[in-house]
Amino acid sequence: MLHPGQTIGILGGGQLARMMALAAAPLGLKCHVYAPAGDNPAFQVSAAATIAAYEDKEALAVFASAVSVVTYEFENVPAATAAFLAERVPVLPGPRALAVTQDRFTEKSFLRDIGLGTPDFRAVDDLASLEAAVAALGRPSVLKTRRFGYDGKGQTVIRLESDLAEAWDTVGRQPSILEAFVPFLREVSVIAARGRDGDVVAYDVCENEHRHHILAVTRVPAALDGEASHAALEHAARIATALDYVGVLGVEMFVIADGGRERVLINEIAPRVHNSGHWTTDGAETSQFEQHVRAVAGWPLGSAARRGEVVMHNLIGDEADQWRQILAEPGAHLHLYGKAEARPGRKMGHVTRVTPPGRA
């Protein structure tokens, strides 16, 4: 268990690390951010920073000796990096969470093994297995690389039989997974935290709207029937417990119609604080960032109570130019990430609007 005054090491220097550091400080904890050279806005709010490659064992060893626990803001931490650090200092969430979530096929197999529904899927290793997979799952279906995909990168939809060779080229002819196309009603997510003591706290189910494969809007609570909502929360807790997870995780789900009822299928697990949980900073008693810090510090989790109806909009690219209007809007909470340059598709910030109960 950490004590105030100790230091959390964070791998990655982007907005998630930055918001973790901003949440750690009020708890009396320092942050040391480790990231390769580049635009690392987390450095602006951290007590210490290391600029080095994730493969630099000398730098990693010095970093490990300077911190009391290591966490990360992205799921693609190289396994060798995590293993090297874990020999020296606790790395949380643990190596199993990384191993499972870095590979889409391993992840979906894990979900199936613990009894949770996902879109049907097949491993694809070559054009022949792609043909067999399409024959099994039908069209349309979605071909995704097993590793290193995010925000729609490394994936393509197969609609026509003639698409197969092109699709295989699109994903770079690397180990992939074919997923059945899900005619979902809507997309939701659950942000949950699990403490070192096994306690799980989840926020209310979030409803997400993507544009160009990037999260655009999150609304809480989600429009979802009670039973499906209950199931979504239970699924997230089951995943966290099965992974012996410590920290915050985001579980993305599809809502489908199943007879007259709604049912959730799990799309993806993010072993980290999650964009669809950004609303918690202004809209919940404890932010997902504070919750994550509490968990990895070995502290009790905080209350996930919501402060009202919440809508979070991402500010993508030049949408961040709206900062003046947002500042002038009563009750709008602006969050800018301190990035040097606004490129198209780049997450530059977000704005959260909370309608307290009784003021709707």
Add this chain to the structure above:
Amino acid sequence: MLHPGQTIGILGGGQLARMMALAAAPLGLKCHVYAPAGDNPAFQVSAAATIAAYEDKEALAVFASAVSVVTYEFENVPAATAAFLAERVPVLPGPRALAVTQDRFTEKSFLRDIGLGTPDFRAVDDLASLEAAVAALGRPSVLKTRRFGYDGKGQTVIRLESDLAEAWDTVGRQPSILEAFVPFLREVSVIAARGRDGDVVAYDVCENEHRHHILAVTRVPAALDGEASHAALEHAARIATALDYVGVLGVEMFVIADGGRERVLINEIAPRVHNSGHWTTDGAETSQFEQHVRAVAGWPLGSAARRGEVVMHNLIGDEADQWRQILAEPGAHLHLYGKAEARPGRKMGHVTRVTPPGRA
């Protein structure tokens, strides 16, 4: 007007600077903290730091060239420092706020001149003028140094006629002020902000409880009759406007019984974010720290709406050892200041408890 990406310079590296920096980051602003060597917990969350004396003109010039506006966390910024910086970059709140509030006699004279009630007062420059002042104001009365007093330092209560020489020694035989003793019912404060455009936004009146001259507890809203509450808010706005103030200020007041009604007298103006406003981080739509940042950046002020009934307890000295219990208490918001050592009387943190409407 500042733009996101620009830098705010802050004089002073303590908890107030630290909480300003934590509030500036989500608005996309960087902070550069300037402070003499020592325990400067604001450095832990700031993009840049300068360790130098306030008289070091070379360091001040470099600092001024690195920031877009300068503000401060304490009222005793040397006048020469403020003037030197103000030739190079805007210093907000402005020099008039510092000049008025650095000297208790000047401050009370200013308040009287703009028509506001204070405890009766007299300047004291020697033992003879102290005798005359005590004859005029009666006993008990309070002798305070005109400059550099805080948390009860540099002041003494005169109860007996024989106390005079001793009291004059106690304040160090320096220019002082004698204030009539006020048999107050309670102590309150108003935290208000004034923007560069002259707009004033005030939070609800706070009720404060001091122990050993240090703020112990703030409760919001204050138990105060409607007319007195209205007057308190108006007084703070009048002060801010008369000083052409930009930023957040705290106005400490005494509540006295006046016939059958309550009336407020002004005790002190703090030209900065104020301990009795710390509750706003968890208990209001916009924290006093964000409000201050918005003001000095030339941006619109945020909503001061309250989220419920709020109680803030300071954690003084070893009271900060309660952090474990506080973390385990649902709805309690812990704030530790990252100070290296817990000395008796030292403000180490605070905890805020908010009871939302309808849950009381």
